[in-house]
Amino acid sequence: MQDFLHTTIRAAGAIARDYFVRGVTHSEKTSVADLLTEADVAVSDYLIAQIQANYPDHQIHSEERAADINPGARYEWVIDPIDGTRNFALGIPFWAPLVAVIKDGKPFLAAIFNPMSDQLFSAAQGGGAYLNGQRIQVNGVDTLEHGFGVIYRRSGFPRVERYIRAMDELNRASTTWLHNYGSMVAAAHLASGGIDFYLSNSGFDHDLLAPALICSEAGAVVTDADGNPWTREHHDIVIANPRLHPKVLALLK
Structure with missing residues (x-):
């Protein structure tokens, strides 16, 4: 199943890349920040078709479908066709x-392909x-003073004021670099040691399940803003290495 996941997400990425090179049109789903292109639909359709052909009894949840396929199955594939x-x-x-694969309600496999x-x-x-078959792990940064962090905060989601205060405190009290990459690829780079921490108050399962497992397996601590272990259906997520995580979490108190 893992080999199938890797092969299939690479093929899906190639489809998306072709659309990207040609250029796409887009429409708004819920806001100007929440867009849909023909590539999102094409990649979603491809992934669903491949999973159904190889694992016809598995549940499939895609961001671009209104309803799940085979709800209640032991295995569930959670797809974000194009994150970002x-x-x-x-x-x-x-x-x-x-793409994340859930087995018996728990994260089992995950892949992010750029x-x-x-x-x-x-x-x-x-x-x-x-990363491309080579083992990765989080870095050992233990201070926020010169950190490289990604914060994604969105109005209308839980704890937004706490995230705004955290951004303000970092801007005033340190030389931390704050970015919003606009994609969970940022969390993948945390897993490989390039980024020090990641905060978001507005993710969904299709956004967070894959990076949460990858970061956890790379040695990161993955919680919600209150310090509880992150679980699906929580919009907020806090990710950092074990030494830095308590300091990041303190910003949200």
Whole structure:
């Protein structure tokens, strides 16, 4: 199943890359920040078709479908066809298909593929995290003073005021670099040691399940804003290495 996941997400990324190179049109789903392109639909359809052909009894949840396929099955595939659609639609090459596989209600496999850089981040529960087949782990940064962090906060979602205060405190009290990459590829780079921390108050299962497993398997601590272990259907997520995580979490108190 893991080999199938890796092969299929690479093929899905190639489809998306072709659309990206040609250029796409887009429409708004819920807001100007929540876009849909023909590529999102095409990649979703491809992934669903491949999963159904190989695992016809599995549940499939895609961001671009109104209803799940085979709800209640032991295995569930959770798909974000193009995470970072706004980047994709505007010609910014920082986006990726995300796929997580849930087994008996628990994260089992995950993959994030950036076709623009040919980087496949992957993990299996209890088996570690990998980038193009090489083992990866989080960095050992233990201070926020010169940190490199990603914060994504969105109005209308839980704890937004706490995230705004955290951003303000970091801006005033340190030389931390704060970015919003607009894609969960950022969390994958945390898993490989490039980024120090990641905060978001507005993710969904299709956004967060794959990076949460990859980061956890790379040695990160993954919680909600209150310090509880992150679980699906929680919009907020806090990710950092074990030494830095308490300091990041303190910003949200």
